[in-house]
Amino acid sequence: MAKLHAHAAESVPGEVIVQFKPQARASLNLNHYISKMNRDVSLKIAPRLSVKREPADIEIFTVSDATQTSKVIEALKSQREIKYAEPNYIYHTTRDPGLPTDVDLGLQWSIRNTGQKDSAGQQGIPDNDIGVLKVWRQGWTGNRRVVVAIIDTGVDYNHPDLAANIYRNPLEIPGNGIDDDSNGYIDDVRGWDFQNNDNDPMDDNNHGTHCAGVIGAQGNNSLGIAGINHQVSILPIKFLGTNGGTLEGAIKSIQYATLMKVNIMSNSWGGGGESKIMQEAIEKARDQGILFVAAAGNASANNDSESFYPANYSVSNVLSVAAIDNRDELASFSNYGKTKVHVGAPGVKIYSSVIDGKYQSYSGTSMACPHVAGIAALMRSRKVYENAEEIKDRIMRTVVRIPSLRKKVASNGRVNAFNAVFNQIPPNDEPDDSAWVKMDSDIESIHPYAAGIAQSWTITAPVPAKFIRAYFSKIDTETNYDFLTLSDASGVEFLKYSGAITDFTTDYVAGSTIQVKLTSDQTQERWGFKLDRIEYVPASL
Secondary structure (H helix, E strand, O other): OOOOOOOOOOEEEEEEEEEEOHHHHHHOOHHHHHHHHHHHHOOOEEEOOOOOOOOOOEEEEEEOOHHHHHHHHHHHHOOOOEEEEEEEEOOOOOOOOOOOOOOOHHHOOOOOOOOOEOOOOOEOOOOOOOOOHHHHHOOOOEEEEEEEEEEEEOOOOOOOOOHHHEOOOOOOOOOOOOOOOOOOOOOOOOOEEOOOOEOOOOOOOOHHHHHHHHHHOOOOOOOOOOOOOOEEEEEEEEOOEOOEOOHHHHHHHHHHHHHOOOOEEEEOOOOOOOOHHHHHHHHHHHHOOOEEEEEOOOOOOEOOOOOOOOOOOOOOOEEEEEEEOOOOOEOOOOOEEOOOOOEEEEOOOEEEEEOOOEEEEEOOHHHHHHHHHHHHHHHHHHOOOOOHHHHHHHHHHOOEEOHHHOOOEOOOEEOOHHHHHHOOOOOOOOOOHHHOEEEEEEEEOOOOOOOOOEEEEEEEOOOOEEEEEEEEEEEEOOOOOOEEEEEEOOOOEEEEEOOEEEEEEOOOEEOOEEEEEEEOOOOOOOOEEEEEEEEEEEOOO
16 A cells, blocks of 8 residues: 655744743753853754743744754754754644635535525535535646636626636737727727627626626635636627627627637527527537537426527537536426436526626526536636537536436536546446336226325335336326326325326336325316336346
8 A cells, every 4th residue: 555645744944942841941041051052053043032021931942044953953852951842833724725715605505515505595415516626626726728708798807706817808909999800899808799889898787797707706816706717718798788688699799709719608598589590600619619508598498398599409519507406406497308408507596796896696597507617618727629529528428417307407417527527427327228127007097087186006116126117108187286296115206297298207216116196176177197017127136
């Protein structure tokens, strides 16, 4: 086994702490003693404090040649009047070396979830965060060579936590009224405002500044928060205002970010219909290796069946993000979709920067999106040659799989910065399709079921099972009033369905048993349900 090396003991150069023996110190003439010691060790030593004071059993000596401190210590140890002689060691707090000094870090549960409550009072679950502290402990805190375009309401580029990380166009001379870099934009020193068609993308809404803080609030500056990247270049691009923005502004923003050769675009916006022109702009960004991170939307909708743009564009560089809370639950407002939404990220009560140097907590897939853009930027800072598809694939493959996102997003999990940066793929405990044993079932409700009922059934696999799930050929209940509820053996609910669906396989739960319950109100009587089979993975596998 390799030997573990302790940290070198740090001490004040040239200082020695001495403890005298009690009887000796009481009768000792300190000045006479020092004169004697200076002759003995051939080096000048003196009390660190020269003020007159009562005799003490502990003294601090300074050594004229600090490089010879150890020699002096050995000489002092040999004196009969001295009990101990030691370097004047320096001690530090045992603060996590990866933990920034930013004063409000404790409010950033997405960065470091210790189980603290969010701003709404919900208790978190420890470690349900993005795992970025482990990256910082390895010395990776971002790089200003990586450019992230925040296409939004602009950014407060004067915010004390953001100013150092705002992009500066090195080819543009500010204020000279000339398009120095010949890119078609005059004096675009720090981005562009496509809402007002000028070179001042200052945020007047808070939204873009909040997203910017998640990605790149400067770390270790003893101010409010720490961004996922302590150093990064944030390019503000404004096309949204209080009343939103137009397709024209969105397209021009994407085109401008591509022109400026950014690495990542963070897009916490959506709506409108499908646009072939916008899709082509995103494709051109893809061709330049640019990752396009998009918020999945806040309508509690399934994006597989109800398209939300730009998140729903089927372009390989688009990475769509759902929102989760501090307990790893899918946010009630978040859109989802097994094929069209790719990952989940923190998006509930996220504390970040807003305009005028302030901070607030916001919720939305708008807040989840920059978490993923920030992780992508951290990956770029370590391996700048990765293209958009490689980064997207790695972020998806390295998620922490959580039950609330199973069958809700393509990756089944929450993004994890450490796994993504260092390509650590967590073990997948999900069973292969070939592992499922199928067994017919004849459980069904009365057709139609009666009003005001509460019926229960228990389904158990014939052998001890690792996982179990159910297949329904048909469910038909009164929407929002009558419910089919499924729970595991301990009574924990994992499905509550209201409405009509056919050929439906439930999510699976651990164990051998599922409890099924049908409840109805006093109004409509609908067809009910038919559970045709159970499927289980034997515990022996």
